[in-house]
Amino acid sequence: MTDHNEENASAASILLIDDHPLLRKGVKQLIELDSELRVVAEASNAHEGLAAALEFEPDLILLDLNMPEINGIETLKMLRDAGVTSRVVVFTVSDNEEDVVAALKAGADGYLLKDMEPEELLSSLNQAALGKMVISDRLTTLLAEALQNKRTKKGPDISSLTPREKQIIKLISAGLPNKLIARKLSITEGTVKVHVKHLLKKLHLRSRVEVAVWAVQEGLDK
Amino acid sequence: MTDHNEENASAASILLIDDHPLLRKGVKQLIELDSELRVVAEASNAHEGLAAALEFEPDLILLDLNMPEINGIETLKMLRDAGVTSRVVVFTVSDNEEDVVAALKAGADGYLLKDMEPEELLSSLNQAALGKMVISDRLTTLLAEALQNKRTKKGPDISSLTPREKQIIKLISAGLPNKLIARKLSITEGTVKVHVKHLLKKLHLRSRVEVAVWAVQEGLDK
DNA sequence: TTAGAGGTACCTCTAAAGAGGTATGTGGTT
DNA sequence: AACCACATACCTCTTTAGAGGTACCTCTAA
Numbered sequence: 214m215t216d217h218n219e220e221n222a223s224a225a226s227i228l229l230i231d232d233h234p235l236l237r238k239g240v241k242q243l244i245e246l247d248s249e250l251r252v253v254a255e256a257s258n259a260h261e262g263l264a265a266a267l268e269f270e271p272d273l274i275l276l277d278l279n280m281p282e283i284n285g286i287e288t289l290k291m292l293r294d295a296g297v298t299s300r301v302v303v304f305t306v307s308d309n310e311e312d313v314v315a316a317l318k319a320g321a322d323g324y325l326l327k328d329m330e331p332e333e334l335l336s337s338l339n340q341a342a343l344g345k346m347v348i349s350d351r352l353t354t355l356l357a358e359a360l361q362n363k364r365t366k367k368g369p370d371i372s373s374l375t376p377r378e379k380q381i382i383k384l385i386s387a388g389l390p391n392k393l394i395a396r397k398l399s400i401t402e403g404t405v406k407v408h409v410k411h412l413l414k415k416l417h418l419r420s421r422v423e424v425a426v427w428a429v430q431e432g433l434d435k
Numbered sequence: 436m437t438d439h440n441e442e443n444a445s446a447a448s449i450l451l452i453d454d455h456p457l458l459r460k461g462v463k464q465l466i467e468l469d470s471e472l473r474v475v476a477e478a479s480n481a482h483e484g485l486a487a488a489l490e491f492e493p494d495l496i497l498l499d500l501n502m503p504e505i506n507g508i509e510t511l512k513m514l515r516d517a518g519v520t521s522r523v524v525v526f527t528v529s530d531n532e533e534d535v536v537a538a539l540k541a542g543a544d545g546y547l548l549k550d551m552e553p554e555e556l557l558s559s560l561n562q563a564a565l566g567k568m569v570i571s572d573r574l575t576t577l578l579a580e581a582l583q584n585k586r587t588k589k590g591p592d593i594s595s596l597t598p599r600e601k602q603i604i605k606l607i608s609a610g611l612p613n614k615l616i617a618r619k620l621s622i623t624e625g626t627v628k629v630h631v632k633h634l635l636k637k638l639h640l641r642s643r644v645e646v647a648v649w650a651v652q653e654g655l656d657k
Numbered sequence: 658t659t660a661g662a663g664g665t666a667c668c669t670c671t672a673a674a675g676a677g678g679t680a681t682g683t684g685g686t687t
Numbered sequence: 688a689a690c691c692a693c694a695t696a697c698c699t700c701t702t703t704a705g706a707g708g709t710a711c712c713t714c715t716a717a
Contacts, residue, residue, distance in 0.1 A: 225618070296676075343619040344611045353570045356578040375693065388645035390673065402673095404695050410675065420703095421674075422647045423610035429651045597663060612703065624703095626665050632705065642673090643704075 224251040225342035228269060228299070230262035230288065231255075231277035236327075240275065240304075240334075247335050250342065259283035259291060266297045273342050276321075278305035278312055286312070289319045298419050302341050310355050320417040323347035378412040379433070381405065386425045386434035446473040447564035450491060450521070452484035452510065453477075453499035458549075462497065462526075462556075469557050472564065481505035481513060488519045495564050498543075500527035500534055508534070511541045524563050532577050545569035600634040603627065607643050608650040 227250055229237050234257065241252045254269045256262035258280060266274060274292070278285030289301055302323035303316045313324055323341045325334065326349040337347040348356070374382070384394045391409065395402040409421060418424050428434045449472060451459050456479065463474045476491045478484035480502060488496060496514070500507030511523055524545035525538045535546055545563045547556065548571045559569040570578070596604070606616045613631065617624040631643060640646050 344606075344609060344615050348575050350572050350575055353572055353575040353578065354568050356575065377694065385644065386648055388640075388642060388648055390642065391675095392673080400694085401696060403697060406675070407695080410677095413675080418610075420610060420612065422607065422644050425644050425648050426608055426610055426651050429648050434648070599664065614703080622664085623666065625667060628705065629665080632707090635705080 224249050225272040225339075226251055226253040226269065227338070227342075228253060228262070228265050228271040228274045229255045230257075230259075230265075230274060230280075230285075231304070232257050232280045233277075236277075243331050243335065244338065247339070249339055250335070259288040262288055263291055263295055263297075266292055266299060267295065270297075271299050273338065274299045274301045275304045275338070276301055278303055278307055278316070286315050286319055289316065289321060293320050293417055296414065300341055300344065302338070302347060308349075308352060308355065313352055313355060324352065325349050326351060373415050374412060378408055378415070381408045382412060382424060382428050383434055385409070385421050386428040388425070446471050447494040447561075448473055448475040448491065449560070449564075450475060450484070450487050450493040450496045451477045452479075452481075452487075452496060452502075452507075453526070454479050454502045455499075458499075465553050465557065466560065469561070471561055472557070481510040484510055485513055485517055485519075488514055488521060489517065492519075493521050495560065496521045496523045497526045497560075498523055500525055500529055500538070508537050508541055511538065511543060515542050522563055522566070524560070524569065530571075530574060530577070535574055535577060546574065547571050548573060596634060596637060600630055600637070603630045604634060604646060604650050607631070608647045610647070 227244060229240060229252060231237050231240075237255050237257075241255070244250045244252050253271055254265040256265045259282065262274070262276070265271075274297075276285050276288060280288070283291070285303060285305065289303070292299075292301065300322040301320065302325060303312075303321045304325050304327060305312070306327045307313075308326060316324055322344075323337070323346055325337055325347060329337070329349060341347045380398070381394060384397065389397070391402050391405045395405045398405070409424075413419070413421075413424065416424065416427065418427060425434075449466060451462060451474060453459050453462075459477050459479075463477070466472045466474050475493055476487040478487045481504065484496075484498070487493075496519075498507050498510060502510070505513070507525060507527065511525070514521075514523065522544040523542065524547060525543045526547050526549060527534070528549045529535075530548060538546055545559070545568055547559055547569060551559070551571060563569045602620070603616060606619065611619070613624050613627045617627045620627070631646075635641070635643075635646065638646065638649065640649065
């Protein structure tokens with residue numbers, strides 16, 4: 214039997230999107246010091262980034278915010294709208310509150326500042342590749358204030374859901390598989406899948422498990 | 436009565452509200468090592484706290500969350516309703532998201548965890564007295580998730596589950612697919628499947644979606 | 658020492674989930 | 688009349704989940 218831990222932990226694939234070639238080079242070199250991480254593609258603008266994301270389906274996308282033409286937030290939205298489910302970590306110099314909040318609401322899985330220590334960056338990227346949300350510590354206060362001032366609202370927006378979709382969310386949260394949902398609603402399983410597909414996209418979620426967890430936590434499950 | 440120790444007339448005045456006398460004593464001793472800070476009053480419950488706040492008008496109120504009768508959040512609301520404008524910093528053991536969010540929404544100016552280092556506490560209190568919002572770094576991720584509206588709770592656990600199985604339940608509840616769980620734990624996807632299989636059987640559940648819902652409702656995710 | 662529990666790995670096989678796409682009918686709007 | 692959102696159905700294709708089983712290693716309790 215093959216010894217454990219040689220095949221199973223294949224390195225996480227990363228796409229860099231940043232308009233500065235030098236910075237990309239630096240980050241790439243840094244990342245390649247870590248055997249758990251691998252840069253599989255680079256892009257210097259939104260369009261290239263989107264194309265690369267679709268082609269390589271990287272585990273992780275490191276996205277610069279400050280780019281000419283189409284900025285990082287817009288790029289992020291484009292990615293999500295195009296169905297890219299990779300983890301996206303914003304990597305920028307901006308500690309501007311609007312940027313941070315906008316990025317998180319647009320579905321960013323992390324927000325790291327470019328002035329962080331290299332080792333910290335590597336460890337953050339590893340965390341991110343494993344699904345953890347990573348945020349530079351320096352942003353703590355800012356986030357707390359944003360929460361206080363602005364928010365009681367939803368990132369995933371329930372109001373964009375059709376009645377049918379809400380109904381299906383409840384049934385997913387009840388743990389029902391598509392087949393049973395179909396029976397319960399007297400429609401075909403295929404149709405249920407269509408609704409699930411649509412609502413995953415609207416909510417920027419990646420699986421029915423995430424839907425169920427979200428719904429339960431929001432109290433939408435009954 | 437502003438008990439004036441003439442030399443620190445400029446020191447920030449502090450009111451402690453905590454139902455544990457010993458903890459108050461400890462904190463008070465610590466604070467008095469710092470000439471910029473001065474404890475002017477103590478209270479062991481909400482009513483005493485409110486009275487003291489009105490009487491002394493402290494610059495800063497250190498408020499425990501976990502108190503009998505009237506908890507910290509309620510106390511905070513009472514203070515604000517009564518027109519107390521002192522900075523209020525919550526000081527507690529709870530890193531529960533609901534508590535943090537509730538405290539901030541109720542107008543807390545800070546949220547510090549009791550397990551922090553004494554020197555850190557002093558510097559945080561100084562910052563707070565100067566009008567800065569202070570939040571324990573440990574809460575960063577949590578706040579970011581709250582902004583995105585992905586709640587996570589925490590709590591006890593039940594049952595015949597092995598530690599490994601509980602660990603995997605948490606990851607399932609975070610919405611991670613088996614492949615990512617495997618990477619995170621540095622084991623193979625196959626092994627993850629084995630654990631999932633076992634825990635499904637033990638819990639008499641039929642799918643990971645049911646596991647996730649159950650875990651969230653029981654509060655044993657995160 | 659043996660037995661059992663827990664963790665890991667590997668195998669096969671089936672079912673379920675999810676991403677694409679096209680298409681039809683209905684009820685409202687413009 | 689043309690358009691649009693919604694729900695429905697059906698299609699293909701790939702990936703993920705889950706059930707079954709065997710096996711090996713370590714640690715602890717009988």
